[in-house]
Amino acid sequence: MTSLLSRIDRPQDLHALSEDELQTVAQEVRELLIDTVGEIGGHFGANLGTCEIAVAVHSLLDSPKDKVLWDVGHQAYPHKILTGRRDRLATIRQYGGLAPFCARFESEHDIMGAGHASTSIGYAVGIKEAMLRGATEDGKVVAVIGDGSMTGGVAFEAVSQAGGLGTPMVVILNDNGMSISPNVGALSRYMNRVRLDPGLWEAREGVEEKLTRLPAGIGAAFERLGPRFKESVKAFWAPGLWWEELDWAYLGVIDGHDVRAMRRALKTAFEAERPVVIHCATVKGKGFAPAEDGGLEGMEKWHAAKPKSISQRRPAPSRPSSTPAPPQYTTVFGEALVRECERDERVIGITAAMNSGTGLSILQKAMPDRYFDVGIAEQQGVLFAAGAALQGMRPVAAIYSTFLQRAYDQIVHDVCLQNLPVTFCMDRAGLVGDDGPTHHGVFDIAYLRPLPNMTLMAPRDEAMLVHMLHTALKIDGPSALRYPRGVGVGVELPESPELIPVGTGEILRSGERVALVGYGTGVQKALGAAELLAERGLDVTVADARFCKPLDKLLLASLAESHDLLVTVEEGVLQGGFGTAVWESFAEEGAVAPRLLRVGLPDEYVTHGAPALLHEEVGFTAEAIAARVEAAVLDRLGV
Ligand SMILES: Cc1ncc(C[n+]2csc(CCOP(=O)(O)OP(=O)(O)O)c2C)c(N)n1
Numbered sequence: 001m002t003s004l005l006s007r008i009d010r011p012q013d014l015h016a017l018s019e020d021e022l023q024t025v026a027q028e029v030r031e032l033l034i035d036t037v038g039e040i041g042g043h044f045g046a047n048l049g050t051c052e053i054a055v056a057v058h059s060l061l062d063s064p065k066d067k068v069l070w071d072v073g074h075q076a077y078p079h080k081i082l083t084g085r086r087d088r089l090a091t092i093r094q095y096g097g098l099a100p101f102c103a104r105f106e107s108e109h110d111i112m113g114a115g116h117a118s119t120s121i122g123y124a125v126g127i128k129e130a131m132l133r134g135a136t137e138d139g140k141v142v143a144v145i146g147d148g149s150m151t152g153g154v155a156f157e158a159v160s161q162a163g164g165l166g167t168p169m170v171v172i173l174n175d176n177g178m179s180i181s182p183n184v185g186a187l188s189r190y191m192n193r194v195r196l197d198p199g200l201w202e203a204r205e206g207v208e209e210k211l212t213r214l215p216a217g218i219g220a221a222f223e224r225l226g227p228r229f230k231e232s233v234k235a236f237w238a239p240g241l242w243w244e245e246l247d248w249a250y251l252g253v254i255d256g257h258d259v260r261a262m263r264r265a266l267k268t269a270f271e272a273e274r275p276v277v278i279h280c281a282t283v284k285g286k287g288f289a290p291a292e293d294g295g296l297e298g299m300e301k302w303h304a305a306k307p308k309s310i311s312q313r314r315p316a317p318s319r320p321s322s323t324p325a326p327p328q329y330t331t332v333f334g335e336a337l338v339r340e341c342e343r344d345e346r347v348i349g350i351t352a353a354m355n356s357g358t359g360l361s362i363l364q365k366a367m368p369d370r371y372f373d374v375g376i377a378e379q380q381g382v383l384f385a386a387g388a389a390l391q392g393m394r395p396v397a398a399i400y401s402t403f404l405q406r407a408y409d410q411i412v413h414d415v416c417l418q419n420l421p422v423t424f425c426m427d428r429a430g431l432v433g434d435d436g437p438t439h440h441g442v443f444d445i446a447y448l449r450p451l452p453n454m455t456l457m458a459p460r461d462e463a464m465l466v467h468m469l470h471t472a473l474k475i476d477g478p479s480a481l482r483y484p485r486g487v488g489v490g491v492e493l494p495e496s497p498e499l500i501p502v503g504t505g506e507i508l509r510s511g512e513r514v515a516l517v518g519y520g521t522g523v524q525k526a527l528g529a530a531e532l533l534a535e536r537g538l539d540v541t542v543a544d545a546r547f548c549k550p551l552d553k554l555l556l557a558s559l560a561e562s563h564d565l566l567v568t569v570e571e572g573v574l575q576g577g578f579g580t581a582v583w584e585s586f587a588e589e590g591a592v593a594p595r596l597l598r599v600g601l602p603d604e605y606v607t608h609g610a611p612a613l614l615h616e617e618v619g620f621t622a623e624a625i626a627a628r629v630e631a632a633v634l635d636r637l638g639v
């Protein structure tokens with residue numbers, strides 16, 4: 001029997017189905033996700049949790065005239081399946097395949113670009129208000145946001161604006177009690193209280209009936225209240241009070257896996273002609289036992305599924321014990337941070353809902369009192385660090401390069417201007433791979449370098465990461481270090497960290513005519529290029545800059561003096577990056593700038609896919625660098 005889902009090529013195809021059939025479609029979406037994403041890898045648990053929501057919403061909307069926005073977009077695979085991309089699901093997150101999150105270039109049904117959390121409500125208010133002013137055809141606007149993303153402050157800014165305007169829109173609060181890890185904070189505790197107490201689910205309806213039965217005419221008086229007053233009185237008794245206080249109508253708690261209940265709530269919400277939130281309870285990983293029955297660990301583990309690539313179906317090739325796989329930079333950082341906390345009681349670790357991703361889970365386990373998770377609230381994470389630093393602490397804000405962008409003003413205004421000793425540890429610096437342009441950590445060199453008081457450094461390998469974290473914690477001011485997603489280069493880790501003299505680089509390989517100066521992962525690319533050039537008879541110098549701010553001007557001047565060509569290599573955008581800093585350093589001194597070739601990332605948003613393919617695409621490989629150096633040298637000779 002052909003599946004109902006095979007008949008859904010556009011969302012409007014859902015409109016003809018009965019509610020029982022719609023419930024079946026949702027389950028078929030779930031099975032497709034398990035069969036596909038369970039194999040190829042990708043965001044998993046969250047998508048299993050939104051199958052019914054996506055079906056219910058699209059069964060009542062006329063997308064893209066009506067708009068549905070998915071916060072972050074990691075849970076939008078069912079939406080993609082229902083909007084004409086079912087047969088391409090197996091390409092998601094792969095080079096040339098479907099985008100990892102909602103992407104406007106990919107589909108007219110993807111209303112907003114996504115990837116960073118907490119933005120959907122803000123977009124939705126703008127969209128709806130523009131419609132009301134006739135900018136485009138009017139339509140329904142629905143934002144689907146998770147309980148974790150609701151901890152992002154910008155979501156509250158949008159809730160407040162919409163409540164103030166009375167914008168007729170709908171928010172579906174998809175509450176599964178999870179962020180990537182279990183959700184945190186008082187808001188999460190409030191939502192858990194409401195979500196986990198079925199008694200409260202009925203409270204609202206029961207309240208009205210009880211109130212109208214009150215004796216001595218009170219019930220009759222309540223009966224005479226207008227609908228808005230009645231709603232407010234009921235809200236006092238039932239969950240959602242803070243939404244009601246901000247002039248949102250609150251519908252909840254609805255079973256987010258019941259298509260019929262979700263459609264009923266949506267219809268009520270659409271009729272209300274005001275801001276309405278539908279608080280629905282879902283399970284992250286619904287229908288997949290290891291997640292659904294695995295408790296908090298199970299749901300966290302299955303936030304993303306690892307690809308069962310062919311190589312994973314066969315037992316991994318046995319590695320001679322002498323060559324263990326290099327450790328993840330994340331793990332090296334997490335363990336080094338525990339050591340630093342042991343050495344110095346002033347050190348604390350702060351994450352913004354990226355407990356395992358940043359490696360702070362290691363600190364949480366070893367020293368829970370030195371660990372803080374602020375939720376998806378990077379701005380608060382930086383302010384919290386600033387406050388702690390004011391009181392003499394040495395906070396380490398472990399925030400991915402891309403997510404740290406959200407806290408830029410706090411870095412400028414509250415850390416650097418105040419010259420506070422906050423250390424930013426930016427994992428996922430460089431091209432991260434499958435998560436694509438919203439997650440590539442490529443701007444941090446450029447966005448941090450202009451800030452007075454800031455010290456910038458980048459380790460060439462995992463051993464240097466240990467030394468640099470130690471060094472950063474000794475700097476009496478702001479500092480930031482960046483390192484890539486994935487494994488190190490396999491060097492031995494130091495027993496104890498060394499202090500690196502701030503602003504000093506080092507020469508790793510001596511040659512002539514051309515000096516490659518690497519920064520961070522750029523050093524490994526430079527060393528690889530040097531090997532290739534040596535095979536072709538060009539013996540070049542390779543230096544590790546180690547610091548982008550302050551630069552080692554003495555080293556640079558000496559290299560410029562003794563070489564015809566300087567080549568800078570960085571895994572960051574060239575605009576305002578490390579190479580530009582080197583260039584500027586010569587200009588500042590009025591020195592004759594040497595011939596300079598900058599290797600880095602282009603002035604464009606790099607797509608998603610395996611990092612090796614992305615590096616090929618942008619020319620950030622040893623081969624491409626060697627070829628450019630050779631061409632530059634030949635050019636110099638006028639050959
Ligand atoms: C600004 C920002 N910080 C952190 C993240 C990483 N991140 C992606 S999804 C997620 C958890 C989202 O939780 P929730 O909104 O509840 O969705 P669920 O996965 O539970 O469906 C986090 C922290 C992000 N995408 N954006």
Ligand SMILES: CC(=O)[C@@H](O)[C@H](O)COP(=O)(O)O
Nearest residue numbers: 072074115357428432435485
């Ligand atoms: C959706 C989201 O933002 C996170 O799940 C992110 O994809 C995690 O990235 P890493 O896998 O690099 O930790």
Ligand SMILES: [Mg+2]
Nearest residue numbers: 146147148178
């Ligand atoms: Mg959640």
